[in-house]
Amino acid sequence: MPVPILQVRGVIQAYGEHSVIHGLSFALAKGRIGCLLGPSGSGKTTTLRCIAGFEAISDGEILLSGKTVSRAGYLVPPELRRIGMVFQDYALFSHLTVAGNIAFGLGLMAKSERAARVADLLSIVGLTDAQDKFPHQLSGGQQQRVALARALAPEPELLLLDEPFSSLDADLRPRLSLDVRAILKQQNATAILVTHDQQEAFALADEIGVINDGALMQWDTAYNLYHRPANRFVADFIGQGVFVNGTVLTEKQVEIELGILSGEAATQYAVGSRVDVLLRPDDIVHDDASPLQAEVLNKAFRGAEILYTLKLPSGSTALSLVPSHHNHAIGEKIGIRLEADHIVAFTKPA
């Protein structure tokens, strides 16, 4: 197996007594896009700055292509790491044109070669027409694409993206994140993205690490994070859902008030024990013929679907995503049915 581009092994970063990251480990193979996802203040940006070499680490080590670049008391400076970075506020050189910005990191190249590389990158990010403009003449999305081209220009081994879309308009983000993913994949770039926005992480990344309080909660694909969360924090942080009471019936079955769920996850709990079961909005479907009735407490119209907050007969609440033409009023009772093919359950908190 080839050496991963990035290896982070047991990294601890602390200022004085206060540690920001405690014991973080993960690896990223060539051509993959990883994402560090977590609430603000979770230490994800600090992790990125450690990987970039802006911050020293107190313990553990960071390797780029198998070479140690950071360990306690040792730091290869960022300019010698062969990394590229895209910043939250673009950090373009304001006195240089778009082409000048992109060419800036290519100082050692022959002139003709450099011009060709710049032209190439301009066409990749779709800004050929804007090459002679200055950064302040461009929109936020365009500036961020220039920043991406500039970071890609010296062909870095690893590209770091620090909340790259957070300064952009909300409606621009999904499109740009898909664009960026296409560009990165086309260049076969290895990249790490830091964000607090799940949709961004889902759209861009191949694998996602959920970080909370300076520790890695789970490193997995978006699908698994949503459907097979490793712990309560991930279950809560990723997507929507509610916990309902359940009882373990057999090794593969858990009973909740809406019916019986089947799946593997029950095996780790003793038969008869009480657990909290995670119900996603897509686990409950609307079915007029169903004998199970729930009262609509709240509804959020989302275009194609409506997200209903339902009050179950026992008084606990659940969420359900229902196609938009089933429009029910608040207070109305609607028929629901359980439709889940796996179980996500956790022991009750003490």
Added chain:
Amino acid sequence: MRNLALLETSFAARTPRPVILDASGITALDTNGAWLLQRMLRTYAAQDVPAQLTGLREEFRALLELIEARTTTVDDAPIPKALGMLGRLGQETIERLDQSLRLLTFIGEVSAAFLRTIRKPSRIRWRALFSCVERAGVRAIPIVALLSFLLGIVIAYQGGLQLQSYGANIFIVELVTLTMFREFGPMMTAIIIAGRTGSAYTAEIGTMKVTEEIDALKTIGISPFELLVLPKILGLMIALPLLTLVADAAGVLGGMVMAATLLDVSYLDFLDRIPREVTLRSFLLGIGKAPVFAMIVAVVGCFQGFQVMGSADSVGRQTTVSVVQAIFLVIVTDAAFSILYSWLGI
């Protein structure tokens, strides 16, 4: 809001037990009110007084619950005691020592970058260097010349009045020329440049730090020392001696004008006496200080730029610090030069 404190004290004055808070009279409730209610309940709970809230309307209860969910216990934490005078003195001392250490590190890094580029002169950023000479040197000529000219006039006037009373008018030549060449030329120029260029260096690097452009430079493989710091230091070390030359000339000119109008020393006599009475050594000793002053101003300016943290107001703060420190160090160094020169007897 203004009534809030009043309300709070009047509530605190009555502490019957157990407490029943009848909230049925509340017809309007904003977050302030909800916070106050919630805090009262918390206070009773802390004192083990059984308290009950009754009659609160349903919509207000939701607000109360929201406030309760958002309440943190930070305000209950003890406020750290303000440091005494000794404590503050110690803190300040540690901070100063820390900064001196960082300055030393910075000088070390700049020296290392300098040695790297000296070995490979192709890495010197000539464009940046000459643009620096232009901005810090050429464009500063008018202000430096004007101020030095005025300074020459002032010296000649003050000195001339004394000399006149002894009938020693002609000695105005030595007075003006020597003070300008040896002291005021280099020092005035350095002080003007500290305010004009040192501050600009801090602001430029500081702004680039705030916008993360410094980090961006590093990630595309460019050392900010080679790109930003070295050209500034070298450029100023070229520009400042040349500016000092201008200052010397303008100052002597100012003295000459004053000598001619006040002391009846003609321009010709003045110019004729300079080479006979003022040695080349005096001139060179003055000019020789300029590169040292240039280095001080540029290093302090760049260093303070890198000390900028976080936001834009930090740029302004560090710019002020940069100018004050640079001027301070220039004057201290000038005093050191005087001691050195007199010790060497030159």
